[in-house]
Amino acid sequence: MMGNLNYAFCRRKPVRVLLLGLDATGKTTILYQCMGKDVKNAPTIGFNVENCQIKDLEVMFWDVSSRALERPLWRYYYPNTQGIVYVVDSNDWDRMTEARVLLHNILSDDELKGVPVAIALNKRDLKNCMTKEEMEEMLDVSEIQKKRPCRVFMTTIFPTDEIQTELMNLFEWISEEPKQKESPFSSYFWTHV
Ligand SMILES: Nc1nc2c(ncn2[C@@H]2O[C@H](COP(=O)(O)OP(=O)(O)OP(=O)(O)O)[C@@H](O)[C@H]2O)c(=O)[nH]1
Numbered sequence: 001m002m003g004n005l006n007y008a009f010c011r012r013k014p015v016r017v018l019l020l021g022l023d024a025t026g027k028t029t030i031l032y033q034c035m036g037k038d039v040k041n042a043p044t045i046g047f048n049v050e051n052c053q054i055k056d057l058e059v060m061f062w063d064v065s066s067r068a069l070e071r072p073l074w075r076y077y078y079p080n081t082q083g084i085v086y087v088v089d090s091n092d093w094d095r096m097t098e099a100r101v102l103l104h105n106i107l108s109d110d111e112l113k114g115v116p117v118a119i120a121l122n123k124r125d126l127k128n129c130m131t132k133e134e135m136e137e138m139l140d141v142s143e144i145q146k147k148r149p150c151r152v153f154m155t156t157i158f159p160t161d162e163i164q165t166e167l168m169n170l171f172e173w174i175s176e177e178p179k180q181k182e183s184p185f186s187s188y189f190w191t192h193v
């Protein structure tokens, strides 16, 4: 009985993470890859919500349609967001400016003030990729890092061991980072349940 009560009082809400980026950058694919699920190769319509256990944290990932017409709806998903995964196609030189403008636009929203962002430089398996440094400059990552925790990860869905680990590192970081901000009181309870 007491155990159940403790559980009811102390159980945390899942960490809420939004997956955003231009269309066809690989958001749904990397999420499913991380969960070990099969992917349908089709653009996301509306949204997908997936609950994942990442280490000892329960995470709710919102993978929202990025078709241009639906992007104005993204702000309705912003309240209570604790982490953002922003996915970029490292191979798509033509849309890098568009990717930067979109990223900075999202992060300028008051609802997302201080929210950590993990940037996935995705599709690293393709030959024509920009380097990490080129991409960090193009996306103006140093500007973002002045205002919030921001880390850049190189990802691909094709499992070479090294990059596969990087994909897991990304999901672990974005799940744990928001928890660094919680009061010592709530962490105490969590670790003692
Ligand atoms: N080569 C390569 N292709 C990838 C990678 N990740 C995703 N793709 C492919 O990119 C295409 C788009 O992937 P999705 O996961 O549907 O992209 P999305 O960002 O969810 O797209 P929307 O739902 O339209 O916003 C698919 O054909 C994937 O197989 C990758 O790391 N490397």
Ligand SMILES: [Mg+2]
Residues within 6 Å of the ligand: 027, 028, 029, 042, 043, 044, 063
């Ligand atoms: Mg999708």
